[in-house]
Amino acid sequence: MEIVKKYAMVEKRFRAKISNPFDTDFYAVFSCPDKTQKKVNGFYDGNDEFVIRFMPEKDGDYSYVTKCK
Numbered sequence: 001m002e003i004v005k006k007y008a009m010v011e012k013r014f015r016a017k018i019s020n021p022f023d024t025d026f027y028a029v030f031s032c033p034d035k036t037q038k039k040v041n042g043f044y045d046g047n048d049e050f051v052i053r054f055m056p057e058k059d060g061d062y063s064y065v066t067k068c069k
Contacts, residue, residue: 006059012052013045014066021050025069028052033060042066 004010018024026042042052056062 004056006056008055010054010056012054012064014042014050014052015048016050016068017048021048024050026050026052026066027068028054028064028066030054030062030064032056032062033058 002010012028014026021044024044026044028040028042030038030040032038038054040052040054042050045051050068052064052066054064
C-alpha cells in the first residue's frame, strides 16, 4: 500500500509492447473515498511505457483499475 498526501502527484508506469502506442486508448478509473469515480487518461511516454498521473483531492483510501483497448 502506497501512502500519498492529499494534492500530491501520483505517477504510475506500465510497460506494454503495442504496434501503434500513439493510437491506444489507455486510462485508469480511480475509486475515491466519497464513492465517486474519476477517469484519468494515460499517455505513451516512449520505450514501451505508458503513464497515468493522478492527484488525490480527499483524504482516504483510493483504488484504481487500468483500461486499454
